[in-house]
Every structure is written in C-alpha cells, then in structure tokens.
Amino acid sequence: MNGKRGHSDTLTLSAGRDFSRRRFFGVLTRAAAVWGLLLNPLKAFAIRLHESPPWRKKKPYWGFAVDIDKCIGCGRCAEACKVENDVPREPFWFRTWVERYVIRKDGEVEVDSPNAGIDGFPPTQSPETVARTFFVPKLCNLCEKSPCVQVCPVGATFKTEDGVVLIDRDYCIGCRYCIQACPYGTRYFHPTLHVADKCNMCYHRITKGLKPACVEVCPTGARIFGDLSDPNSEVSKFSSENRVNVLKPHLGTQPKLVYKGMDKEVR
Amino acid sequence: MKNARHVLRLAAILVVGVTSFIVVRRLLVPATFGEIGHYRAAAIEQIKSKPVRHAGADACVDCHSDVSDLKSTSKHAGIHCESCHGPGAAHAEDPDSADARPTRHLAQPRRLFCGACHSESISRPPFMRQVHLEIHYPKQPCTDCHQSHHPEVEK
Amino acid sequence: MIDSHLINEFYEALERVSGYIYPNEIELQWSVLIVLYPYITGLVAGAFILASLVRVFKVDEMAPAYRLALLTSLAFLLVAPMPLNAHLGHPERAYEILVTPNTNSAMAMFGFVYLWYLTIVLLLEVWFDYRKDIVILSKTKPAPLRWFYKILTLGVDDISPRALALDDKIGRAITVIGVPSAVLLHGYVGFIFGSIKAIPWWSTALMPIIFLFSAMVSGIAAVMVIYMFSCWLRGEQIVGARMKCVDTIARYLLVSLIVSFSLEALEMIQKAYEAEEHYDITVVMLEGMLYLSMLVVQVFLGSIVPMIFLGFVRIANVHERVRKAVYAVSSLLILLGVLAMRWNVVIGGQFVSKSFRGITTYKLGIAGREGLLSAAIILILPVLILAVLVKLFPPWESADKPTEATAGDPIS
Structure with missing residues (x-):
C-alpha cells in the first residue's frame, strides 16, 4: 500500500506515518499476545510454587522421619530389613543401613558402616580426641521428585499414588540407570534377579496396616513412619514440631524422609 | 514420477515398517500398563502380595499378654517383641510348629546379644544405659541379674 | 544362587576402598x-559428520573418503547397541524401551534417536548413494550374490540420468x-x-557438547x-588427490581437536574454580586412579601431542611422507585418547562415592561377559563388518574418479 502513493513525498510521509501508527498498534497487540503467552507459563510456575503438597490431596501419603538423637546403632533395622525383604545377606546389598559418624576435635570426619551396622561397630580409637559422634540410619529418601523414576527408560520404577517409589521386578530391564541417578546410594543391583532393587517402605506391610520392618524392630523409636495426610499421625507431628532437615536438599529431590538433629557432616 | 518408482517402493516399505511397528507395539504393551501412571498397575498388587515376615507387636499380645503386661511396666516397654526375638509371622500363623518359633535372641551368646544395644560406645546417645562388657560381671550371662522382659534389678 | 565369583570379587574390592563409600557402592x-x-x-557420529562435509558442505577434496566414511559410520552403528x-x-x-518408553528418560529417547538414525539417515543415505x-x-555378479543385490534394488533397475539425479x-x-x-545422536x-x-x-x-566434539575428533x-x-x-600410493584428501581430513581433525580440547x-577449569563440596575427593581421584588414563593418555598423548604434531605440519612445510606418518600416528593417538576420555567419564564418574567421602575401585577382568575379551570383540567387530561392507559395496569406484584422472591408477 505504500508503493501506490509513493510518487509524492508528503503523501509517502503521511502514509508512512499512518503505516507506522497502524504497525505500532499491531505490534502492541502482538506484544500483548506474546506477553500473555510468556506470562502464562510464568504464572503456572508461580502457582506451582505455592501448590499445596500432595499429602494434602491424597490419602494416605507416606512419610518417614528419623530422630538421630535416638539412634543407638544396634543395627536391628538393617537386619530385619534383610529378612523381611529377602535381601541377599552378603555385605554388598542393603535397602537400609546405619552409618556411624565420628568427628574429631581437629575437624577430621570418620564415617563407617561395617555390614550396615548389623554386626555392631568396632570401638572408636582414642575417644579423648572425639568432638562429637552419632549414628545415622539411611534408607530410601522417598523423593517427591525422584531422579530414579525420572531416568527409568521403560517405566519399571515408579511413584505410587501414595508417594512410595516401587520397582516392577518383572519389567525392569536391568540397565542400572536408576542406581546411577539415586543421589543417596539406596539402590543396588539384585545379584540373582538381575534387576534394580531398593527400599520400598515394606509396601507389602504398610498396605496391610503394619509398619515397615525396620520401624517395627527399632528399640528406641528413632524411626518414625506414617501418613503425612493425617496431621495427627506421629510422623506428621514429628516433622512439623521439630526442626528437621533432608539429605542433599540442593538437588531438589524433595525427600519425604526427614532427619531431626542432623549434623552438617552428614551426607 | 516416471523415474521415481524405486522411491515409491522405498516409501511403501517405510510405511509398512512404521505401521507394523505401531501394531506390534500395541500388542506388546502389558495389559495394565498406563492405567494409573507410566507403569504396570498390576505390579502394585504383585508387590503387595509378598508374604509378611515380621508379624507386628499386636500379633504377639494375643497369646503372650503375660509377657507384654510385664514388659509394659519396665524400661523395655517401648521395644517390640520382634526386635529381640526376630521375625514371628510364621510362628503367629502356626504356633505349634517348632521350626517356626522366633529364636533370633538365641542366635548369639547372651552377653553379645544384649551388648548390641547396651555395650559401651561413645557414639550412642547418653540416655542409653551402657556397660563395659569386659568390666561389668564379665563372666556372667546378663540374664543372671536382668530379666529380659523387666531388666530393672530389684534392690 | 549368587555367583561366588562375584562375591569374592566384592570382598576383594572391599579391601581396596579408601575412605567411606555407601554400602551399595561396592x-x-x-x-x-x-x-x-x-x-x-x-x-558413528564423527564419521557421518565427515561424510556430510563432502556432501552438504561441498568439501570436494575429501570426496575419495566419502563413501568409506559412510560405510564406517554404518559399520559402527550396527555394533553400537x-x-x-x-x-x-x-x-x-530390551524391546520395552521401544514399547513403553518413558519420555522423561534420556535413555529411552536414545532408542528412538538410534532407530531414526539407523533407518532413516544412514541406511537410506547409503542406499541412495549406492543404488546405481x-x-x-545385480546384473554382473554370480548367482547367490546376485539375488542379494536384486533384493536391494527393490526390483527397480532404473538408472537413467533422471532417476540418478533424483x-x-x-x-x-x-x-x-x-x-x-x-x-542429536x-x-x-x-x-x-x-x-x-x-x-x-x-x-x-557442557557434557553433550563435549561428547559431540570428541565424537567428531574420534570419527574423523x-x-x-x-x-x-x-x-x-x-597397494595405492597416497599421492595427488588422495594426499589432498588426507591433508583436508587432517585440517578438520585439528580444528575439531582444538575445539574439543578447549x-x-x-x-x-570450571570445576576447579567453583570447587564445590565434591572437589576435594575429585582431586584425589585425578591424582590416583585417573592419573594415567586421564592426565597421561587423554590429555597428553591423546590431545596435546597430536595437536602439536598436526599443528606443526600445518605451519611447517614438510615432506608428504612425513605428513602421512604424522597423520597416521596422530590419528591413532587421538583414537586412544578419546577411548581414554570415555573411560575417564564413565568409570571415573563412578569411582567417587556419592557420599564424597571415599573412592571405590574397578578391576577390569579378562574373561566374562563384561571382561576385556568381550570388549575387544565388540571393538573389532565393526572393523570386520566394515570389511564385509566394503567387499559388498566397493566405496572406491565412483569416489576415486578424480584420482583416476590425476594419478591414473587402475581401479581394481
């Protein structure tokens, strides 16, 4: 439309102005549309940030808490787990284990977990140089955003609607990618089934109203398991009334396994 | 199009290939896959159906209420039976079978067994009652003085 | 029953662990x-990108190696899975990866990328290139082989100029x-x-792009x-057009090597400068179990030495015979260096415990499914496949035509 009037300078000018004005509004509307498009996902993010946790929506929704101050390092949990879940008895495969931390006065940190603590721990050498020492039980961290589920190529490991990560032994191809992806080292490759294996919160027990075997046998109540969707459950109360922390929070896995009294050296 | 016969044939092969992939794929997807999420829904039932080994504290009390009554007044009140006795589901199922009796507490010498919790260790929290196994009546089994279900020594 | 060999191996490994590793990390x-x-x-990717330089980017100097590069890519791709x-x-x-792929999983998507690359890209490219x-x-070979080619023609023997142009x-x-x-692959x-x-x-x-450039380096x-x-x-002398070809390949090799190394x-540098919580233990690994494979083989022998070699013959005016020797030696060093790089990434990444408090070990066995022997077989297999492919689809004739004119060698 510019070309037609192009013979006269003034006309061109006014047409140009007209054109630019029209274009300006065109750009404005388009910008508004683009802005809207841009804004929407941002809005979606904003909503997601304030989204209520899944245990507000789904009943039950399982959670786990550990009171480090109560763990005596007896290893009953690790043993009961092996029996309950037919985990190979050799000291290379564990669904749960107990770590001992010894932090010396000079800052040196010693960690061990001989056979997961099942057979006890050897005495600590030169105890007079120890600044602080404690036991930390480890197990599946019940990640809300599980890296292991994310990477499984075939959908053989998955998070159930009640928040537990399970493995389908008849479908796992044994590629071990999930074992690599778990930041907490809680997965292992089952030596006879040739599939990945992990703590599943004793899913066969908790769905029958029983506690996981490790919780059942813990003599001091250091392990607390329950339904996060029930605000009066032991685990809900414990996690809301205490200052709790999770392992490797910077990875964004959002574990539902929380620890009370966790030292900075615990990894 | 006259000189493109080979291309058409190739395209036909590709179409057949892709179609058969789609058909075969549909046949190979397991029955319950995707019903809930990207997994076999049937796997959940499979995992749930695994037999239970530890019966849980309530199962013991039905028959052994005397022990649980005694224990409930002691320092061991909070400890569930299977912590010491080992898995008892088989025993609860078939109380008469001698093979099914939970005997974890007999698998080790008594002093070692009690020592799993009570031997002196600087890593244990201070509330825990601990003894030096080499100093504290080293020759005697713990049960000479302490009753497992009511360990407080009467003075 | 658990393999007793495995158990013994793990008990031995337990002895070699230093520091604390999570119990499942043995x-x-x-x-x-x-x-x-x-x-x-x-x-695969590197050889293909080299071939595409000829085809798409019209680097005609490398035309003599074009078809060979294509077949090399195909031979290695067949072995890749x-x-x-x-x-x-x-x-x-394994089929599950194609049947119920988890779209969040890089590994699942790789199955499709692989299939796409094999069927749509490489096989079709080779087919169109070799159809004539x-x-x-299919008309000149004796009986059993003839049928094989006959099937490959899809029953169309139209090699008119119009068909070939298509x-x-x-x-x-x-x-x-x-x-x-x-x-993408x-x-x-x-x-x-x-x-x-x-x-x-x-x-x-950076990992995808590091892998990509090291792939180009190794493929070239x-x-x-x-x-x-x-x-x-x-028995062909590398002179004339062939010399030009290897000179050009060497030029691209040097460029991609420099990018890859950088x-x-x-x-x-980024890892060392940021020095996050895992850095200390990483240094322990670098000074210990990765010293030979990373610092010596990957960095020095596999990158710096060939870079100096290839750079030197570019700047200095050296005799063809020396150039050829340098190309051969540098290429072999690079192939070794990239293999070491893969080792350092894959195995090195698993040495450090996720607790960042210890280091585990790896002992490469000789026999067994995951031993040195089966690794060697898998590495030799593509070369054998390539030999068969070269026999079935001679890559020389049409590609060597410019050579014919200049050097006048008879084409066997």
Whole structure:
C-alpha cells in the first residue's frame, strides 16, 4: 500500500506515518499476545510454587522421619530389613543401613558402616580426641521428585499414588540407570534377579496396616513412619514440631524422609 | 514420477515398517500398563502380595499378654517383641510348629546379644544405659541379674 | 544362587576402598562395556559428520573418503547397541524401551534417536548413494550374490540420468537431515551422563557438547586411519588427490581437536574454580586412579601431542611422507585418547562415592561377559563388518574418479 502513493513525498510521509501508527498498534497487540503467552507459563510456575503438597490431596501419603538423637546403632533395622525383604545377606546389598559418624576435635570426619551396622561397630580409637559422634540410619529418601523414576527408560520404577517409589521386578530391564541417578546410594543391583532393587517402605506391610520392618524392630523409636495426610499421625507431628532437615536438599529431590538433629557432616 | 518408482517402493516399505511397528507395539504393551501412571498397575498388587515376615507387636499380645503386661511396666516397654526375638509371622500363623518359633535372641551368646544395644560406645546417645562388657560381671550371662522382659534389678 | 565369583570379587574390592563409600557402592554399575558404547556411537557420529562435509558442505577434496566414511559410520552403528544389550540384566526385555518408553528418560529417547538414525539417515543415505552400483552388481555378479543385490534394488533397475539425479537430490536432503541427527545422536549420549545430578563428575550442561566434539575428533581420526590403511592394503600410493584428501581430513581433525580440547579444559577449569563440596575427593581421584588414563593418555598423548604434531605440519612445510606418518600416528593417538576420555567419564564418574567421602575401585577382568575379551570383540567387530561392507559395496569406484584422472591408477 505504500508503493501506490509513493510518487509524492508528503503523501509517502503521511502514509508512512499512518503505516507506522497502524504497525505500532499491531505490534502492541502482538506484544500483548506474546506477553500473555510468556506470562502464562510464568504464572503456572508461580502457582506451582505455592501448590499445596500432595499429602494434602491424597490419602494416605507416606512419610518417614528419623530422630538421630535416638539412634543407638544396634543395627536391628538393617537386619530385619534383610529378612523381611529377602535381601541377599552378603555385605554388598542393603535397602537400609546405619552409618556411624565420628568427628574429631581437629575437624577430621570418620564415617563407617561395617555390614550396615548389623554386626555392631568396632570401638572408636582414642575417644579423648572425639568432638562429637552419632549414628545415622539411611534408607530410601522417598523423593517427591525422584531422579530414579525420572531416568527409568521403560517405566519399571515408579511413584505410587501414595508417594512410595516401587520397582516392577518383572519389567525392569536391568540397565542400572536408576542406581546411577539415586543421589543417596539406596539402590543396588539384585545379584540373582538381575534387576534394580531398593527400599520400598515394606509396601507389602504398610498396605496391610503394619509398619515397615525396620520401624517395627527399632528399640528406641528413632524411626518414625506414617501418613503425612493425617496431621495427627506421629510422623506428621514429628516433622512439623521439630526442626528437621533432608539429605542433599540442593538437588531438589524433595525427600519425604526427614532427619531431626542432623549434623552438617552428614551426607 | 516416471523415474521415481524405486522411491515409491522405498516409501511403501517405510510405511509398512512404521505401521507394523505401531501394531506390534500395541500388542506388546502389558495389559495394565498406563492405567494409573507410566507403569504396570498390576505390579502394585504383585508387590503387595509378598508374604509378611515380621508379624507386628499386636500379633504377639494375643497369646503372650503375660509377657507384654510385664514388659509394659519396665524400661523395655517401648521395644517390640520382634526386635529381640526376630521375625514371628510364621510362628503367629502356626504356633505349634517348632521350626517356626522366633529364636533370633538365641542366635548369639547372651552377653553379645544384649551388648548390641547396651555395650559401651561413645557414639550412642547418653540416655542409653551402657556397660563395659569386659568390666561389668564379665563372666556372667546378663540374664543372671536382668530379666529380659523387666531388666530393672530389684534392690 | 549368587555367583561366588562375584562375591569374592566384592570382598576383594572391599579391601581396596579408601575412605567411606555407601554400602551399595561396592559394585561399579557401569563397566567397560558402557565405556565402549559412547566411544562407538561417537565414531558413528564423527564419521557421518565427515561424510556430510563432502556432501552438504561441498568439501570436494575429501570426496575419495566419502563413501568409506559412510560405510564406517554404518559399520559402527550396527555394533553400537551391542555393548548396551550385553550389559543389561535382562537383555530379553530390551524391546520395552521401544514399547513403553518413558519420555522423561534420556535413555529411552536414545532408542528412538538410534532407530531414526539407523533407518532413516544412514541406511537410506547409503542406499541412495549406492543404488546405481547395486543395480549394476545385480546384473554382473554370480548367482547367490546376485539375488542379494536384486533384493536391494527393490526390483527397480532404473538408472537413467533422471532417476540418478533424483537419487542425488534425495541423498542430499537426507544428509541435511542427517547432520542434526548425528548431532542429536551423540548429544543425547552426552545428556545421558550430563543429566545425572547425583554424580557431579558427570553433571554438567557442557557434557553433550563435549561428547559431540570428541565424537567428531574420534570419527574423523577413525576415517583417516581406515582410509590410509585401506589405501595401503590396496597397494595405492597416497599421492595427488588422495594426499589432498588426507591433508583436508587432517585440517578438520585439528580444528575439531582444538575445539574439543578447549571444551574439556573449560569444564575442568570450571570445576576447579567453583570447587564445590565434591572437589576435594575429585582431586584425589585425578591424582590416583585417573592419573594415567586421564592426565597421561587423554590429555597428553591423546590431545596435546597430536595437536602439536598436526599443528606443526600445518605451519611447517614438510615432506608428504612425513605428513602421512604424522597423520597416521596422530590419528591413532587421538583414537586412544578419546577411548581414554570415555573411560575417564564413565568409570571415573563412578569411582567417587556419592557420599564424597571415599573412592571405590574397578578391576577390569579378562574373561566374562563384561571382561576385556568381550570388549575387544565388540571393538573389532565393526572393523570386520566394515570389511564385509566394503567387499559388498566397493566405496572406491565412483569416489576415486578424480584420482583416476590425476594419478591414473587402475581401479581394481
């Protein structure tokens, strides 16, 4: 439309102005549309940030808490787990284990977990140089955003609607990618089934109203398991009334396994 | 199009290939896959159906209420039976079978067994009652003085 | 029953652990076979990108090696899934990756990228490129072989100029799709490692691009070695157009080597400068178990030495014979260096415990499914496949035509 009037300078000018004005509004509307498009996902993010946790929506929704101050390092949990879940008895495969931390006065940190603590721990050498020492039980961290589920190529490991990560032994191809992806080292490759294996919160027990075997046998109540969707459950109360922390929070896995009294050296 | 016969044939092969992939794929997807999420829904039932080994504290009390009554007044009140006795589901199922009796507490010498919790260790929290196994009546089994279900020594 | 050999191995490994590792970390999950997988896929992508330089970017100097590069790429691609499958706990379930792929999983997507690359890109490209030869061979070869070629012609023996022009057009279009596909193929392999946040040694956004450039380096070096070796086998002097060809390959080799090395250096510098909580233990690993394979083989022998060599012959005016020797030696060093790089990534990433408090070990066995022998077989297999492919689809004739004119060698 510019070309037609192009013979006269003034006309061109006014047409140009007209054109630019029209274009300006065109750009404005388009910008508004683009802005809207841009804004929407941002809005979606904003909503997601304030989204209520899944245990507000789904009943039950399982959670786990550990009171480090109560763990005596007896290893009953690790043993009961092996029996309950037919985990190979050799000291290379564990669904749960107990770590001992010894932090010396000079800052040196010693960690061990001989056979997961099942057979006890050897005495600590030169105890007079120890600044602080404690036991930390480890197990599946019940990640809300599980890296292991994310990477499984075939959908053989998955998070159930009640928040537990399970493995389908008849479908796992044994590629071990999930074992690599778990930041907490809680997965292992089952030596006879040739599939990945992990703590599943004793899913066969908790769905029958029983506690996981490790919780059942813990003599001091250091392990607390329950339904996060029930605000009066032991685990809900414990996690809301205490200052709790999770392992490797910077990875964004959002574990539902929380620890009370966790030292900075615990990894 | 006259000189493109080979291309058409190739395209036909590709179409057949892709179609058969789609058909075969549909046949190979397991029955319950995707019903809930990207997994076999049937796997959940499979995992749930695994037999239970530890019966849980309530199962013991039905028959052994005397022990649980005694224990409930002691320092061991909070400890569930299977912590010491080992898995008892088989025993609860078939109380008469001698093979099914939970005997974890007999698998080790008594002093070692009690020592799993009570031997002196600087890593244990201070509330825990601990003894030096080499100093504290080293020759005697713990049960000479302490009753497992009511360990407080009467003075 | 658990394999008693495995148990003994783990008890031995327990002795070699230093510091604290999580109890399940005694077993190193990804063995030497997974080292070979990115190595082989890298050779595929690299060789293809070299071939595409001729086809799409009209680097005609390399035309004599074009078809050979294409066949090399195909030979290695056919073997690429083998180490993966051999490593699976349940190889018979591998089909699930295509049936119920988890779209969030880099590994699942790789299955499709691989299939796409094999069927749409490489096979079709080779087919369109060789169709004229296949039609001729289907008429000249003796009986059993003739049927094989006959099937490959799809029953169409039209090699009129118009049909061939169409072939060329489609072939070029496929190469244009092929380049991003090759980039995707190997970028994805890098992403499989780079996306694992649990292992800081892997977890970097640079990983796909580092893998891509090291793939180009190794693929180009492989084509160089294979081209020179096949010339020697056929008793052909590398002179004239052939010399020009290897000179050009060497030029691209040097450029991609410099980019690749810079990227790897950048990543290391970044890691050292940021020095996050895992850095101290990483240094322990670098000074210990990765000293030989990373600092000596990958960095010094596999990158710095060939860079100096190739750079020197570019600047200085040296005799053809010296150049050829330098090319051969540099290419072999590079191939070794990239293999070491794959090792350092795959195995190195698993040495450091996720607790960052200890280091585990890996002992490469000789026999067994994941031993040195099966690794060697998997590495030799593509060369054998290539030999068969070269016999079935001679890459020389049409590609060597310019050579014919200049050197006047008889084509066997």
